[in-house]
Amino acid sequence: MKDTKTETAASFDVNDYLRQDRMPHFLCPGCGHGIALRALLWAVHEQGIPKDRLAVVSGIGCSGRLSAYIDANTFHTTHGRPLTFATGLKLARPDLHVIVITGDGDCLAIGGNHLIHACRRNLDITCVMLNNEIYGMTGGQVSPMTAEGRFTTTTPEGNTEPNFDACALAAAAGASFVGREVTAQVLALKTLLGQAIAHEGFSFVEVLSDCTEIYGRKNDLGASPEMMLAKKSAMRPYAYRNTVDVPFRPNALRTGVLTRTDRPEYGAAWRAMAARIREEE
Amino acid sequence: MTAPSLAAAPAALTGRRNLEGNEACALGAIRAGCRFFAGYPITPSSEVAETMARELPKVGGTFIQMEDEIASMGAVIGASMGGVTAMTATSGPGFSLKQENLGYACGAEIPCVIVNVMRGGPSTGMPTRPAQGDILQARWGTHGDHAVIVLAPASVGEAYSETIRAVELSETLRVPVVVLLDEVIGHLTETVDLGAVAEAPGIARPFATGPREGFLPYAETADLVPPMPRPGDGYRSHCTGLTHGPDGFPTQNPAVAAAALTRTTDKLVLHRARIESWREQATEDADLLIVAIGISARAARQAVKDLRAEGLKVGLFRPVTLWPFPETPLREAVAAAGTRKVLVPEMNQGQLVLEVERVLAGRAEVTGLSRIDGETLTPDEIAGAAREALK
Numbered sequence: 037m038k039d040t041k042t043e044t045a046a047s048f049d050v051n052d053y054l055r056q057d058r059m060p061h062f063l064c065p066g067c068g069h070g071i072a073l074r075a076l077l078w079a080v081h082e083q084g085i086p087k088d089r090l091a092v093v094s095g096i097g098c099s100g101r102l103s104a105y106i107d108a109n110t111f112h113t114t115h116g117r118p119l120t121f122a123t124g125l126k127l128a129r130p131d132l133h134v135i136v137i138t139g140d141g142d143c144l145a146i147g148g149n150h151l152i153h154a155c156r157r158n159l160d161i162t163c164v165m166l167n168n169e170i171y172g173m174t175g176g177q178v179s180p181m182t183a184e185g186r187f188t189t190t191t192p193e194g195n196t197e198p199n200f201d202a203c204a205l206a207a208a209a210g211a212s213f214v215g216r217e218v219t220a221q222v223l224a225l226k227t228l229l230g231q232a233i234a235h236e237g238f239s240f241v242e243v244l245s246d247c248t249e250i251y252g253r254k255n256d257l258g259a260s261p262e263m264m265l266a267k268k269s270a271m272r273p274y275a276y277r278n279t280v281d282v283p284f285r286p287n288a289l290r291t292g293v294l295t296r297t298d299r300p301e302y303g304a305a306w307r308a309m310a311a312r313i314r315e316e317e
Numbered sequence: 318m319t320a321p322s323l324a325a326a327p328a329a330l331t332g333r334r335n336l337e338g339n340e341a342c343a344l345g346a347i348r349a350g351c352r353f354f355a356g357y358p359i360t361p362s363s364e365v366a367e368t369m370a371r372e373l374p375k376v377g378g379t380f381i382q383m384e385d386e387i388a389s390m391g392a393v394i395g396a397s398m399g400g401v402t403a404m405t406a407t408s409g410p411g412f413s414l415k416q417e418n419l420g421y422a423c424g425a426e427i428p429c430v431i432v433n434v435m436r437g438g439p440s441t442g443m444p445t446r447p448a449q450g451d452i453l454q455a456r457w458g459t460h461g462d463h464a465v466i467v468l469a470p471a472s473v474g475e476a477y478s479e480t481i482r483a484v485e486l487s488e489t490l491r492v493p494v495v496v497l498l499d500e501v502i503g504h505l506t507e508t509v510d511l512g513a514v515a516e517a518p519g520i521a522r523p524f525a526t527g528p529r530e531g532f533l534p535y536a537e538t539a540d541l542v543p544p545m546p547r548p549g550d551g552y553r554s555h556c557t558g559l560t561h562g563p564d565g566f567p568t569q570n571p572a573v574a575a576a577a578l579t580r581t582t583d584k585l586v587l588h589r590a591r592i593e594s595w596r597e598q599a600t601e602d603a604d605l606l607i608v609a610i611g612i613s614a615r616a617a618r619q620a621v622k623d624l625r626a627e628g629l630k631v632g633l634f635r636p637v638t639l640w641p642f643p644e645t646p647l648r649e650a651v652a653a654a655g656t657r658k659v660l661v662p663e664m665n666q667g668q669l670v671l672e673v674e675r676v677l678a679g680r681a682e683v684t685g686l687s688r689i690d691g692e693t694l695t696p697d698e699i700a701g702a703a704r705e706a707l708k
Contacts, residue, residue: 055555058566087553088548088549088550088551088553089549091548093395103555104555104557104566104567107553108553109546109548109549109552109553109554110553110554110555110556111395111398111555111556111557112555112556112557112558112559113391113394113421113558114391114417114418114421114558117387117388117391117418119388119391120383120387120388120389120390120391120392120395120418121391121392121394121395121398122395123355123381123383123388123391123392123395124353124355124381124391124392124393124394124395124396124397124398124399124403125395125396125398125399125548126395127353127379127381127392127396128352128353128379128395128396128397128399128400128401128403129399129400129401129548129549131549132399132548132549149384149385149388150384150388150391152384153383153384153388306379306381309374310373310374310377310378310379313374313375314374314375314377317375
């Protein structure tokens with residue numbers, strides 16, 4: 037049998053998709069965002085998307101800075117608003133593949149309303165949310181995804197707010213593709229992102245990244261490998277979804293494809309309606 | 318699929334029509350090539366969105382009602398980044414919400430048109446009552462130094478023609494343009510000859526066409542308007558709200574940062590002759606000059622007629638381009654007539670008068686006339702204030 041996995045890996049060179057003149061990058065040692073970026077570009081490569089047709093729209097924060105490193109049409113927008121820019125861009129230019137890179141603060145706090153409505157609308161955009169559970173760029177403040185009890189610069193005695201399940205939110209709001217993966221499972225992450233990009237409609241992928249430098253230090257979570265492995269072992273992989281009768285980490289979050297439904301893509305529906313109006317004129 | 322072209326045939330907009338100012342803005346935008354509108358319902362501007370929702374599909378354009386004012390501004394900028402001419406419309410509270418993304422469009426030089434139909438403020442204020450309280454916000458609403466153009470129509474016909482001009486200036490100069498109406502002009506119905514502007518000006522955004530290798534998206538060109546890379550054309554450039562150099566990437570180099578900001582503001586100085594527009598009525602021998610915009614200028618026009626009938630030498634100077642303020646034309650009008658007094662009637666506590674005082678700097682005695690109760694200034698009120706000033 038042909039080893040397609042190895043073959044694909046060999047044909048993919050992340051450097052083909054990075055702006056070499058922007059290196060070295062500014063991410064901290066141990067940051068999970070680099071793994072996520074590599075997996076995303078690998079997925080783009082496997083989907084055969086030409087770089088000229090790829091538009092990457094990002095918001096503000098550590099995740100927001102990633103767009104500048106990608107050799108494509110890149111837009112670093114305002115805090116919380118990348119989905120709104122992406123909505124206009126995709127509607128105006130349906131020929132482009134539009135990927136949004138956002139973070140947990142960008143997407144779920146300041147940009148929460150936009151996420152809900154992007155999910156509901158089902159425009160063909162892939163939203164990749166890098167969840168590192170903290171505002172890293174601004175020095176380590178509490179985010180909507182910070183776990184209870186965790187220490188940040190704005191929760192010096194421990195976080196008293198609960199976090200929430202962003203994937204459940206996206207699914208409830210109508211996202212037609214929802215998935216979650218950890219950075220420790222880079223092949224699974226690459227596959228998931230590829231599925232999200234290939235999906236016709238709005239896709240939301242939560243990547244459980246890690247902020248070693250700030251969040252890890254403040255909460256004594258160890259170095260990057262420890263943080264990544266801890267996250268991996270806290271998850272319930274997709275493969276175990278059918279074992280509910282014999283619960284396997286029953287309270288853990290699930291990874292893999294969580295929701296995939298087939299419903300009309302917004303842009304196509306709009307264009308069909310507009311074409312009908314023009315015919316009737 | 319190729320990128321949509323700005324050269325797409327405009328809608329068949331001809332003949333004389335009875336229109337509201339808000340409708341005229343929408344039709345003017347379509348006439349000028351606007352093919353994307355994102356909005357959010359707000360009184361008293363909703364008719365702009367409603368007209369766009371009805372008309373844009375007919376010309377191959379896209380309309381979307383977004384989840385909020387911020388999102389609609391973001392979507393407009395996103396569409397424009399894609400190379401499509403885009404517009405939004407709003408009123409006071411929504412205009413406030415749009416300011417951050419408006420600043421992004423200023424910084425990243427993304428063409429876009431924002432219609433702001435002024436209502437009573439602050440906050441929710443008097444949604445159905447007219448005001449002119451956003452004169453300074455339209456200029457300085459977003460944070461930081463920035464260049465922006467603001468046009469102030471005073472009739473429905475002008476709402477049509479000035480929105481066309483707004484699109485033209487925005488596209489050719491890569492700068493956000495605000496069309497600033499007051500509620501009266503927005504809801505006023507007048508007859509407009511849509512064909513009168515059939516020879517629409519050359520509305521063409523400067524898209525990048527040169528070599529891809531070594532392309533600088535914010536290069537300092539002679540006209541200070543860098544050709545804009547269109548996604549899909551092979552430039553693969555970066556666009557950011559962070560201060561950026563000619564290469565489009567963030568910089569904290571003091572010289573590069575200062576030069577980048579200076580170019581975007583110098584751009585409007587260089588093209589000032591094209592941007593500036595104003596109207597004069599009976600100014601040539603005016604002892605007293607009235608400076609007003611929008612519906613206040615309409616009332617002032619009647620006041621000038623009434624005062625002239627009494628034998629008083631009164632004229633009207635009406636900035637159509639509100640920002641950058643036509644300062645040299647105003648100084649010249651005052652100097653040519655030997656004008657002693659200037660009266661600035663406006664529906665706020667005194668915003669335009671500050672600019673007129675700055676521009677004239679003692680060349681004439683400047684007095685303001687305010688009305689802030691949700692009613693318009695009447696010709697009699699303005700005439701009364703003019704008589705008082707001339708005593």
